[in-house]
Amino acid sequence: MERDQLLNYCDTLLNVAAWRDYAPNGLQVEGRAQIDRLVTGVTASAALIEAALDMRADAILVHHGYFWKNEPPQITGMKYRRIKQLIQNDINLIAYHLPLDDHPLYGNNAGMADLLGLSNLSRFGHQQLAWAGELTQPCSVESLAALLNAGLQRPPVVVGSTEKWIHRVGFCSGGAQDYLSDAAALGLDAYISGEISERSTHIARECDIVYFSAGHHATERFGVQRLGRHLAEQFGLEVCYIEIENPV
Template sequence: MQRKKLVNHLNEFLKPFQIKDYCPNGLQVEGKTEIRKVITGVTASQALIDAAIEKQADAILVHHGYFWKGEDQTVTGMKKRRLQALLAHDINLLAYHLPLDVHPEVGNNAQLGKLLGLTTERPLEPWNSNSVAVKGKLSEPMSATDFAALIEQKLGRKPLLNQSGDHLIRTIAWCTGGGQSFIDLAASQGIDAYLTGEASEQTIHSSNEQQIHFFAAGHHATERYGAKALGEYLATQFDLDVEFVDIDNPV
């Protein structure tokens, strides 16, 4: 299909114009006009680019792309090598950051909730329809240790668990990736547990002092599912060969 048609469809589907972000969303590096093979992944790392080259992809679609606010604007070193590889092989790079976090169907939060059997009720920030954190509940109450075991089973990695008290988890808030700062907002709403990808030093104190269980399951591990689901959606809509490539990252 034509690149322009694909980009227009993704922009209409994900609506990046509604969200203030830290990077450009959509087409970041222009490649071939005609797209048949698409590689999806979490981050546009050199390893993912190399995989796309090997698989003769026309486009890469990721959650973490390039040109972040505040980064060095010079095209040198790692950035030069990545861009050089994309341009030399005429590969398009498309990236959607926050729009892919918040999408109600293929978004990272929605997909993680689905994987763990969580019901989404509303944004954690009720005043913000594009909140990157959400509030929901478990289908059945569960202990913190049992929920940690469920995360390990579903994500294939053992999460960091800070158990605060012995209360069961009925309500839960979550934000994939680096969403640890939302723990205080979750605690202020009386939520039983908070799940995200990363932890900061102060996160554990917040968990302990506000009696809210905390789980950090990995930035990469919690955000595998949005780009994969988005690619699967595109394959149902268009005549595209779409393949998800997971470049593992322990963080």
């Protein structure tokens, strides 16, 4: 299919214009105009680009692309090597960040909600990016940790009262640990995100909320995989998700 047709469809589907983001959403590096084979992955690393080259991909679709706010603008070093590979091989780089965290069907948070089996979903936090919901029935901290470990292939770091029973849960994929205070203010029993800061431990202990740090990479696999499957079904594209292992 034509690259611009794919971009227009994704931009509209993910409501890109509604978001104030830290990097450009959509096409970041232009390649060939025709896209038939698409590789998806969490981050546009050198390893993902090499895998896309091996698969003769026309485009790479990621959650973490390039040109982040406040980063040095020079295209040198690692950034130069990555972009050079894309341009020399005429591969498009397409990235969707916050719009892909939040999408109600294809987003990272939607994947987390399905993994946990949550109901009565609502939003909170900056740009209403964090989600909250209720478990089917209350469970122990140990049980929720085991569910996250099984679903994300990564054991979570858990801080707060391990004796607490959990029913109402807040969550946001990636580096959203600072919504923990907002989750506590709502009276939620637990909050889940990808990363953890030193202060997270004290907030959890002092605000009587359990925090699960489930991995930035691990909590952000859902979106690119879900969107990729949808694009394959919608347009008949050949789509392949590539997992580049990352313990963080």
